[in-house]
Amino acid sequence: MTATLAPPVRIGRGAVWALGLLALATGALESVVTPTLPLLQRELDMSPAEGALLSIVLLITGALITPVAGKFGDRYGGKRVLIRLMAVVATGGLVSALAPSLPVLLLGQVLQGAMVGALPLSFILVRKHLPAGDSKVAIGTVSGLFVGGGMAGTLSAGPVAEGLSRHWMFALPTIAVIGATVLVNRLMPHDPPGRSDDAGIDWAGLVLLSGTLVTLMLVLALAPDLASRQPLALGALVVVLAAFVTGWIAVERRAASPMVDLRMLARPAVWKSCVLTFVICVGTAVPVYLVPQLFAVPADAYGFGAGATEIGLFLLPGAVAASLAGPIGGIGARRFGSRAVVTAGIVIMVVGLISLAAVHTEVWHLVVGKMLIALANGLCVTAMVTRTATSVEQSDTGIATSLVLVTRVLGFAVGSQASGAILTAAIPAGSDVPAESAFVTGFVMAGVVTALALLVVRTMSKGVKE
Known part of the structure; x- marks a missing residue:
C-alpha cells in the first residue's frame, strides 16, 4: 500500500539562488582546465596525447553520471542525491588541487565529472517546489548561472594559475562548491521520492555506454593522426564503436529499468x-x-x-x-x-x-x-x-x-x-x-x-x- 505524500513545500528566492550559486561554482570548476592546459602540460611534463586525455576525461565521466543522477533523483529525491553528488565533486576538486602528478590529477577530474549531474537534479527540485510558470524562470536562472560560471572559470583560471599556482585554480572554485552545497542543504526542503519502483540499476547499460563514450572520444582525438598513418587502426576503432552502440541500444531496449x-x-x-x-x-x-x-x-x-x-x-x-x-x-x-x-x-x-x-x-x-x-x-x-x-x-x-x-x-x-x-x-x-x-x-x-x-x-x- 502506497502512503499518501504531503504536497511539496514551496521554496523562496533564497533556495533558488542557492541552486544558482551552486551552478555558478560547478560551472567555474568545470572550466578551469581548458584555458590553462598549456601551463599544466608544462608543469606536469605531459605529452600532447596526455593533455588531450586530461581535457576530455571530465566530459566522459560527466556524460556517464548525468543520466544516473537524474534517474536516482527522480526515484529517491533530488536533494538527497544532489548533496551526495556534490560531496563527490568537492572531493574531486580537492584531489585536483593537491595533485602532484598527472595520474592523481586525472583521478580528481574523474570525480569532478559528477558535477554535470547537478543541473538535472536542480531542475527536479525546482519543478517539485514551484508552479509551472515560476519553474521556467528558475530553470533559466540556474542554467544561465552555470554558463556564466563556466565563463568565469575560463576568465580567472589563467590569472590565478600564473599569480598563485595551478593548485589554487582548482581550490578556489572547490571552496565555492562546498559553501553553495551547505546553503542548498540548509535552504532547500527535502523532496519526497517521485518513484516507488524497485527495479535495479542498469549496470550493463552503464558499462556499454561507458565503452561507447570512451571509444568515441578516442576516435575523435586520434582520427587526424591515424587516418594518414594507420587507417586500419582507425577502422578498428570505428568497428568497436559501432559494436558498443549496437550492444547498448539492444540492452536498453530490453532492460526493465534502463539507464537511458x-x-x-x-x-x-x-x-x-x-x-x-x-x-x-x-x-x-x-x-x-x-x-x-x-x-x-x-x-x-x-x-x-x-x-x-x-x-x-x-x-x-x-x-x-x-x-x-x-x-x-x-x-x-x-x-x-x-x-x-x-x-x-x-x-x-x-x-x-x-x-x-x-x-x-x-x-x-x-x-x-x-x-x-x-x-x-x-x-x-x-x-x-x-x-x-x-x-x-x-x-x-x-x-x-x-x-x-x-x-x-x-x-x-x-x-x-x-x-x-x-x-x-x-x-x-x-x-x-x-x-x-x-x-x-x-x-x-x-x-x-x-x-x-x-x-x-x-x-x-x-x-x-x-
Whole structure:
C-alpha cells in the first residue's frame, strides 16, 4: 500500500539562488582546465596525447553520471542525491588541487565529472517546489548561472594559475562548491521520492555506454593522426564503436529499468531538443576553442600574441552575455514559446560565426563575435532544457533533461575535437602556427552546421509544451 505524500513545500528566492550559486561554482570548476592546459602540460611534463586525455576525461565521466543522477533523483529525491553528488565533486576538486602528478590529477577530474549531474537534479527540485510558470524562470536562472560560471572559470583560471599556482585554480572554485552545497542543504526542503519502483540499476547499460563514450572520444582525438598513418587502426576503432552502440541500444531496449529510456528519446519534444542541442553545441564549441587560439597567435603572424590574463579580459563580455542568456531565455520561453527563442538564438549565432570568418583583424572583432555566440548559445540551450523539462511528466524531469545535457557534452566534445583537427592539419612543416585559412574554415563550418538546425526548428510547435 502506497502512503499518501504531503504536497511539496514551496521554496523562496533564497533556495533558488542557492541552486544558482551552486551552478555558478560547478560551472567555474568545470572550466578551469581548458584555458590553462598549456601551463599544466608544462608543469606536469605531459605529452600532447596526455593533455588531450586530461581535457576530455571530465566530459566522459560527466556524460556517464548525468543520466544516473537524474534517474536516482527522480526515484529517491533530488536533494538527497544532489548533496551526495556534490560531496563527490568537492572531493574531486580537492584531489585536483593537491595533485602532484598527472595520474592523481586525472583521478580528481574523474570525480569532478559528477558535477554535470547537478543541473538535472536542480531542475527536479525546482519543478517539485514551484508552479509551472515560476519553474521556467528558475530553470533559466540556474542554467544561465552555470554558463556564466563556466565563463568565469575560463576568465580567472589563467590569472590565478600564473599569480598563485595551478593548485589554487582548482581550490578556489572547490571552496565555492562546498559553501553553495551547505546553503542548498540548509535552504532547500527535502523532496519526497517521485518513484516507488524497485527495479535495479542498469549496470550493463552503464558499462556499454561507458565503452561507447570512451571509444568515441578516442576516435575523435586520434582520427587526424591515424587516418594518414594507420587507417586500419582507425577502422578498428570505428568497428568497436559501432559494436558498443549496437550492444547498448539492444540492452536498453530490453532492460526493465534502463539507464537511458530510449522510449523517451522517441518523443518528438525530447529528440528534437537533443538534436538541436547537439548541433548548436557543436557550432558553439568551435569558436570556444578557436577564438582563444587566435588571440594567442603571435602578433608578427596574423594574431595578437595575448597571454592567459589578456585572453581572459577579452572574453569578459562573452561571460556577461552568457550569464544573462539563461534568465532571458527562460522568460522568453515562457512568453513567446521555445521555438521563437531557439530561432532567435540560432540566427544570432550564425551572424556571429560568419562575422568572425569574414573579419578578425582587430581584437574587438573577436570580442563582439564571441559575445554574440555566447549569448546565442545560452538562449538556445536554456530554451531546449526548459522545453524538455516542461514537456514530460514531473517524475520524468531528471531523465529527460539528462538526455539533453548529455547531448550538450557530446556536442562540445565533437566541436572541440573537430576544431583541433582543422588547426593541426593546417600547420605548415617546420612551423607551430596554423595557416590563417584554418580559422576561416572552422568558423564557416560552424556557421553552416548551426544554420542547419533551423530545419529542425521548423518542425517544433510554437509553444513550450507539445
